[in-house]
Amino acid sequence: MTPALRCDGVWFAYGASPAVSDLSFSLAPGERVALLGKNGAGKSTLVRLITGLLQPAVGTVWVGDWETRGRRPEQLARRVGSVFQHADQQLFASSIRADVEFGPRALGLPRAECVRRAAAALSALDLEPLAHEHPYDVPPPWRKLAALAGALALEPMLLVLDEPTAGLDRALRGLVARAVAQRAAAGVSVMVVTHDLAFAAEALDRALVLDAGRLACDAPLAELLGDAARLTPLGLVPPAVAALSRALALPGAPLRAAEVARALASVARPSRPV
């Protein structure tokens, strides 16, 4: 099965020093990856290479069986749905529904298909009640979700999200996690650039760590998130769920809230009769 995303020895440099050097990895359909690294490690460069905004100097980026070289972002948008930082600044339609429809309509899809996709994307993020509102008449966190819905509406094979949970509260982060899980279950591969390790623990499986443009680590999140020693140099801190899991040495080092709660119950209950 061809991977949703594959990088083969990818190099890119803005000036003299390479921003991204010799990157090789691949994402299977349905896989959920956290892209971690300090500022300037090359995360946004990689995102721009995947979306076609940049072309690799050396090496190739494959989205399914499409090579990004020679294809423009508006063509790759059929397969790559991306949400950048400050995505709420790109909204402009008179209602959130109309803005979410912008992507499908720009791809030239038939009217009915655009309406269906927009409705599906809006309900995936509980945005239906606000669908008629003007994007700038709703609080910024909801506007950020509307931008995410715009990418979901493209129904791509690969989602690339840059800090999708920045500025969102627990409830809205839960909506993003649910939408990511749903899309992944349907075979979409998801890459999320994030510092929010609580979200990563809940919604993602694997971690790709960039350090000065190189792939420093490619490991399951469970292995990385409990290990403060490996996170600190990246400016990251183990999320509470991983810290608790490790502090109580819960069997299997679970990360998802449900699993940790079950393990916690088994560890705590016998010593404290209810």
Next chain:
Amino acid sequence: MAGLTLADVRFWYPATERPALDGVSLTVAPGDVVAVVGAVGAGASTLLLVAGNLAPRVTGGRLEGSVRTAPSGIVLPTPWTQASGMAFSVWDEVAFGPANLGVPRDEIARRVDRWLARLEVTQVAARDPATLSGGELQRVILAGVLAMEPALLLLDEPTAELDPAGAALVWRLVRELARADERCVLVATSDLDAIPAFATQVLWLQHGRVRAAGPPADVLARDDIWTDGPGATTVAGLWRQAGLAGPVPLTVADAVARVR
């Protein structure tokens, strides 16, 4: 007594019928750090604007009830809108506030260097603010407000643009500020896990009204904050999800103590 006192405050934004604040009473003494929590649109940001004498004075709208406040400084969650636009170096950006207050130049220099160091942004002092990352700019803006030595500090999602290490630095600083400099701090935040470490009080707002107020151990341990509110710390949530009884631990350390 310096500090902040709100008595039955109601506030409407211009051209809106529903009040953003609907009868809020609150007292904050120097040294207090109040974490304001609530769903998006519950009124936390508005409370900070009212406490900072910015609403209705700058935002417009209508206010009822009484507000007694101290000289204050506010930091909004969008650092790119908070830069003065008049400073072409980070040093000048931090000096912008005190300069406008007419503080003598040598005192400005002392303050700027002190706050650049405490926010760990001394290394970008000569750079143009427009070239900074979101996280660096957020700390520069915070330094710029702190350099004005406000008696009341208002922080609206101060860690929105920061990575966890940057956020930990800001939360540590907030606790030190309140205790050492006898300052009042009001923080609107959705980073519930950090609250036990820096807050002396928690204020839970819902639809512009105070749903609960008190020390973190009380407010964050309530059951209805989960069912009908923004929830509490992750550990409290896991403890509740595990169906365990007894006083709810808020932090990992609490939980470890309870289980051992």
Next chain:
Amino acid sequence: MSGRHPFTLLALAAALPALAWTLPAPWGPAATLIVALTLCLPAPRVARTAFFTAAPFWLFLFLLHDRATALAIALRLSTMIASFVWLVAILPPARLVEALVSAGYSVHVAFLFAATLSAVPALRARAQRIVDAQRCRGLATRGGPLTRLRALRALALPLVLSALHEVDERALALETRGLSAGTRRTPLAPPPDLWVERVARWALVAGCVAAIVGRVLWRV
């Protein structure tokens, strides 16, 4: 030269073109151009910019007019371009803002000037980000006039809406940082203003007035 008071630099950069247009051609504008070029020479980059900005005009003018008229206009234009390019290179906006503030101009005047300068690069960067983001959701930017118009709309609207929406937050930020505190602002680095420079400035103004009066009398 760069150590001089900003107002002196401004006066010089304004006087040269004024003299160029008032002194009779061709020796008048030729003299002012030589002065402007000597100012630019120490910085090769400035001299190069001035040259490449002015060069096309010489070509156009000699196409349009007879030799004498073309020469006169070309010399005057080149003086203006050279002195202005020199001013922009030698006078960092921050120093001009400081000079305005310490000369007692209201901080709002200085703010309006500086804020516009810093807003331009910021909005240009945001425009680029918005275009990139729109292209990543299918917006075609190359193609027929209809496509380009639709692309323009998908860039201009979000740029204006997001900027307008931030007006409140910017106003709050300036308010909390004491911009309208009413107290007299402390200049951070007041440029030293020697009496010599003040005299030089008045001399330049007097020179321009004399040139204008001379031109009117001489022409009459």
Next chain:
Amino acid sequence: MLTSVTNSLRNPTYLPFVVVQVLVALYAWFAARAGLFRNLKLAVPAGLGLGILAAAASTPISYKIFGCSTSGGVTLMTLLGRKLGMSDLVACAFSAFVSDFGDKAVTFGLVATVLHALPKRTAARFPLALRSIGAA
């Protein structure tokens, strides 16, 4: 006006045209008060009107200061005008009109679209904006 000053930092030839910008601002203010941005059918012709006014205002500046050589295009247009038997000044006006004719109309069309796209809360803060689209 601030735009043309800022533009002139990059290309000093904009500076003398600051005066024209004052006229553009006044014209736009009148157009807004008259509600000419109510729809594109009104806004675009209003933009054409401004195009003519701007060309008329910039001609003397272009002629006196630049000898009508503000850009390659303008120079060619002036030469063409001369070929068609126009005097120097008329040829200069002709070139200013041709180069300036379209863009003000497009700008007004874009402004009308933006004004109509304003959200309620933001529009409520700018009464002149509401009046200009006939909604006040």
